[in-house]
Amino acid sequence: MTLPKGPSAGLLLLIFAVALALFFGAPLGELAWRSLSAADGGLTLAHYAEYLTSPGLQRSLVNTAVLGAWVVALVTPAAFLIAYGLERTRLPLKGMLASLAAAPLLVPSLLPALALVYLFGRQGLLKPMLGGWTIYGAPGLVIADSIAALPHAVVILRTALSGADARLYEQAKLLGASGWKRFWTITLPGCRHGLVAAALVVFALTIADVGAPKVVGGGFDVLALDIYKQVIGQQNFEMGAVVAIMLLLPTAAAILFERHAASRQAASVSAQAKAYHPEPDRGRDLVVGIGCVLIALAIAAVMATAQLAAVVRQWPYDLSLTGIHYDFDRYDGGGWSAITNSVMLALVTAVVGTVLAFVGAYLAERSQAGRGLKRVYSVLALGPAAVPGLALGLGFALFFNDPANPLHLIYGTVGILIAANVVHFFTVAHLTSVSMLKSLDPAFEPAARVLGRGGLTLFGRVIAPLSAPALVEIALYLFVNAMTTVSVVVFLYPPEFKLAAVAVLNMDDAGDSAPAAAMGMLILYVNIAARIVGGLALRRLARRSTPVETPDTVLAGVAP
Amino acid sequence: MGRWHHGLAIAGLILVGGCSRPERLVVYTAAEADQIPAYTASFKKAHPEIELVWVRDSTGVVTAKLLAEKKAPQADAVFALAATSMMQLDSQGLLGPYTPKGAERLDPRFRDTQQPAHWTGEALWSALICANTHELSQRGLPVPTSWEDLTKPIYKGMIAMPNPASSGTGLLAVGAWLQMFGEDRGWAYMDRLNSNIVSYDHSGSKPCKDAARGEVPIGISIDYRAAQEKGAGLPLAVVVPTEGVGWDVEASGVIAHAKHEQAARTFVDWAMSDDAMRLYARNFSLVGAPGVAQPVPNLPADLSTHLAKVDLRWTGQNRDRIITEWTRRYDSKSAPKQ
Numbered sequence: 001m002t003l004p005k006g007p008s009a010g011l012l013l014l015i016f017a018v019a020l021a022l023f024f025g026a027p028l029g030e031l032a033w034r035s036l037s038a039a040d041g042g043l044t045l046a047h048y049a050e051y052l053t054s055p056g057l058q059r060s061l062v063n064t065a066v067l068g069a070w071v072v073a074l075v076t077p078a079a080f081l082i083a084y085g086l087e088r089t090r091l092p093l094k095g096m097l098a099s100l101a102a103a104p105l106l107v108p109s110l111l112p113a114l115a116l117v118y119l120f121g122r123q124g125l126l127k128p129m130l131g132g133w134t135i136y137g138a139p140g141l142v143i144a145d146s147i148a149a150l151p152h153a154v155v156i157l158r159t160a161l162s163g164a165d166a167r168l169y170e171q172a173k174l175l176g177a178s179g180w181k182r183f184w185t186i187t188l189p190g191c192r193h194g195l196v197a198a199a200l201v202v203f204a205l206t207i208a209d210v211g212a213p214k215v216v217g218g219g220f221d222v223l224a225l226d227i228y229k230q231v232i233g234q235q236n237f238e239m240g241a242v243v244a245i246m247l248l249l250p251t252a253a254a255i256l257f258e259r260h261a262a263s264r265q266a267a268s269v270s271a272q273a274k275a276y277h278p279e280p281d282r283g284r285d286l287v288v289g290i291g292c293v294l295i296a297l298a299i300a301a302v303m304a305t306a307q308l309a310a311v312v313r314q315w316p317y318d319l320s321l322t323g324i325h326y327d328f329d330r331y332d333g334g335g336w337s338a339i340t341n342s343v344m345l346a347l348v349t350a351v352v353g354t355v356l357a358f359v360g361a362y363l364a365e366r367s368q369a370g371r372g373l374k375r376v377y378s379v380l381a382l383g384p385a386a387v388p389g390l391a392l393g394l395g396f397a398l399f400f401n402d403p404a405n406p407l408h409l410i411y412g413t414v415g416i417l418i419a420a421n422v423v424h425f426f427t428v429a430h431l432t433s434v435s436m437l438k439s440l441d442p443a444f445e446p447a448a449r450v451l452g453r454g455g456l457t458l459f460g461r462v463i464a465p466l467s468a469p470a471l472v473e474i475a476l477y478l479f480v481n482a483m484t485t486v487s488v489v490v491f492l493y494p495p496e497f498k499l500a501a502v503a504v505l506n507m508d509d510a511g512d513s514a515p516a517a518a519m520g521m522l523i524l525y526v527n528i529a530a531r532i533v534g535g536l537a538l539r540r541l542a543r544r545s546t547p548v549e550t551p552d553t554v555l556a557g558v559a560p
Numbered sequence: 561m562g563r564w565h566h567g568l569a570i571a572g573l574i575l576v577g578g579c580s581r582p583e584r585l586v587v588y589t590a591a592e593a594d595q596i597p598a599y600t601a602s603f604k605k606a607h608p609e610i611e612l613v614w615v616r617d618s619t620g621v622v623t624a625k626l627l628a629e630k631k632a633p634q635a636d637a638v639f640a641l642a643a644t645s646m647m648q649l650d651s652q653g654l655l656g657p658y659t660p661k662g663a664e665r666l667d668p669r670f671r672d673t674q675q676p677a678h679w680t681g682e683a684l685w686s687a688l689i690c691a692n693t694h695e696l697s698q699r700g701l702p703v704p705t706s707w708e709d710l711t712k713p714i715y716k717g718m719i720a721m722p723n724p725a726s727s728g729t730g731l732l733a734v735g736a737w738l739q740m741f742g743e744d745r746g747w748a749y750m751d752r753l754n755s756n757i758v759s760y761d762h763s764g765s766k767p768c769k770d771a772a773r774g775e776v777p778i779g780i781s782i783d784y785r786a787a788q789e790k791g792a793g794l795p796l797a798v799v800v801p802t803e804g805v806g807w808d809v810e811a812s813g814v815i816a817h818a819k820h821e822q823a824a825r826t827f828v829d830w831a832m833s834d835d836a837m838r839l840y841a842r843n844f845s846l847v848g849a850p851g852v853a854q855p856v857p858n859l860p861a862d863l864s865t866h867l868a869k870v871d872l873r874w875t876g877q878n879r880d881r882i883i884t885e886w887t888r889r890y891d892s893k894s895a896p897k898q
Contacts, residue, residue, distance in 0.1 A: 510766060
């Protein structure tokens with residue numbers, strides 16, 4: 001029982017690094033290679049030239065940028081308002097507000113878009129409010145993607161707002177600064193890194209989303225939709241790779257910049273800081289409260305509409321209730337097995353991903369492996385967050401479909417879905433593990449050596465149990481994301497293993513939007529159940545040990 | 561000893577069980593999702609030793625997928641794919657020669673001219689107009705009766721049609737316009753139609769489903785879906801345009817050098833059997849075998865007399881060119897504002 005000592009820990013970490021290189025680096029390399037390879041095997045820029053000269057591209061590029069900018073402009077203030085309400089006011093029912101603001105995380109981005117069609121489409125409940133406008137195109141896309149991105153921004157801004165130093169506010173008050181002035185001079189500057197990070201993450205998430213553009217895009221083409229059309233509609237993988245690279249570049253730039261901002265944010269609160277507790281302020285609570293209620297109601301209305309659409313016989317002509325849309329075998333998408341398949345995939349992803357990320361992080365943070373290797377691994381582990389799911393999924397399809405590849409045997413199996421999901425969400429799992437491990441006393445390892453205990457004993461008996469709350473959080477994060485993601489699996493799922501989130505997309509494609517809404521809401525309920533189970537586990541753990549702070553920023557911050 | 565025997569018997573059972581597990585036959589199809597359960601049940605009854613794994617998508621996607629997998633085919637057989645697509649696949653050497661049992665009795669429109677055949681057809685389907693009578697009368701608009709009607713400015717922003725790149729129904733509609741009106745006038749017609757179109761949809765069913773629920777009042781769509789939606793009691797008029805309707809044939813074939821070639825042939829035999837034909841006859845007004853067809857509820861009885869004079873071979877040979885030109889003209893152009 002003396003496994004991860006010097007050399008063996010190094011060997012293990014090397015295996016981890018090689019695995020990441022194979023399942024992350026190589027597919028991306030293949031993607032780049034295919035975008036540059038000619039039919040005769042040589043290198044060429046012809047695909048790029050062809051795409052760049054097509055009239056559609058410039059429109060897609062501009063549209064994508066416009067969409068991203070609009071969503072950032074809407075979501076950042078809205079998320080700030082909610083985060084402010086949760087962290088800096090004395091509003092009642094904060095738990096409910098936090099849950100509603102997080103709800104869009106639990107559904108595929110297609111669902112808010114579907115609900116918008118039922119609310120504001122040509123037969124929408126609230127269509128008269130639009131005065132002749134319809135939801136299709138840019139307006140619907142901006143709203144749907146805003147709903148999908150909101151929870152991510154809220155989490156980042158809550159963390160930014162929770163780390164305030166009460167002493168600054170006390171002194172400002174003594175100097176006679178008004179509440180408004182304190183907000184502008186202390187609160188806003190104090191969370192500027194958080195604001196930048198939130199804006200960048202929202203931008204990256206929005207431009208990488210394929211679900212909402214498919215449902216409400218109308219003629220408003222974006223890059224993510226172009227990739228989907230090239231690969232699924234035309235089976236033109238080379239052209240798909242070209243567009244995927246074009247999408248990858250801005251996403252990667254945004255996320256790398258965000259990581260940079262996040263690392264500066266971490267250092268901005270001094271160790272002597274005094275925790276801030278909001279004082280009573282009726283006016284502030286009223287203004288912020290109204291804003292929060294409006295946003296929360298909008299989210300609740302979207303979810304409720306989707307559920308209503310799922311149980312109404314024929315919108316809008318026959319509003320009688322029916323379960324007929326749950327007879328999924330009558331539609332595309334794989335029937336009820338799509339849900340059970342998704343749950344199974346999410347469970348395996350959660351377990352495998354949590355174990356791999358945590359063990360990898362342990363080896364990279366606390367083992368005696370070589371310093372250079374540790375650095376390489378840490379850099380590799382940060383990569384996946386910067387890559388849109390469509391790009392990673394396409395890279396996987398290209399790399400593993402090659403019969404010459406010894407790993408080809410996982411192509412067309414559930415294995416490739418598990419691998420793609422674990423890699424896609426690896427960064428957050430890794431970073432959460434790292435911050436958990438950093439909070440543990442560095443004296444454990446020397447003590448274990450003195451006592452003659454091996455690394456495995458230490459890891460199994462001390463490190464892992466102490467980290468249990470973080471492990472539950474990571475598993476929950478992986479489960480929920482594996483349930484809702486479309487982009488990373490849409491090019492990979494085998495015909496006999498259909499997935500629920502993809503089924504939502506395929507049913508809507510065939511014009512069956514009510515069953516699509518029904519399936520989308522089932523995903524929500526499965527995820528709520530998972531959250532409840534995870535919450536109970538966390539509560540039990542909290543009773544058992546001293547509470548450990550979970551790095552929420554990391555958890556929901558980065559995951560295109 | 562006794563235990564030994566027991567163990568052996570169990571091992572033997574497992575082995576036999578393992579061997580007699582049904583053979584998996586991968587079938588690519590563009591058949592409508594709600595038709596497939598009946599087909600699966602019928603085939604399973606006839607051939608329990610073969611398990612069907614369906615890969616279903618729109619015609620264009622299935623065709624593109626088969627072409628993309630040319631070097632390492634994943635499919636064993638193709639079912640209910642447009643004959644025009646089958647011709648394109650065949651020109652790439654993707655279909656193996658096999659004349660299914662009873663092929664000689666089929667309507668000549670449903671047969672490949674080669675001997676042995678590379679594909680055989682089971683049913684004929686067409687593209688017609690689904691018009692939501694409730695939505696149109698609310699706007700005080702008449703139900704269109706011809707293709708030409710659809711270009712009238714009164715229908716601006718009210719029409720959806722399937723994208724011919726992905727949908728077989730979309731392609732046959734475009735192919736028929738080009739052949740009925742002539743190429744130049746055909747494209748000119750589509751230019752005018754384009755200014756009334758709201759969206760070009762992925763599937764041939766979606767425009768009629770959207771018309772049925774009033775989301776887009778008029779949809780150019782597959783006849784089968786029109787009958788289904790009208791049968792569900794929705795306010796639809798199923799219009800056979802006066803100029804005639806375009807059509808194509810749903811066809812089946814065996815993939816060349818398929819992994820399960822024998823099972824694939826068995827499957828195609830079933831697809832051309834009278835049992836299977838009777839199932840198609842519930843969904844389509846014209847099927848391959850004589851004497852099986854019956855009137856389809858909610859479809860105009862005289863639909864088969866309004867079929868346009870269309871040469872499927874022409875559409876098949878020009879499929880790539882038509883789709884490229886269509887995409888150049890309309891796909892990269894954003895849907896018109898309403």
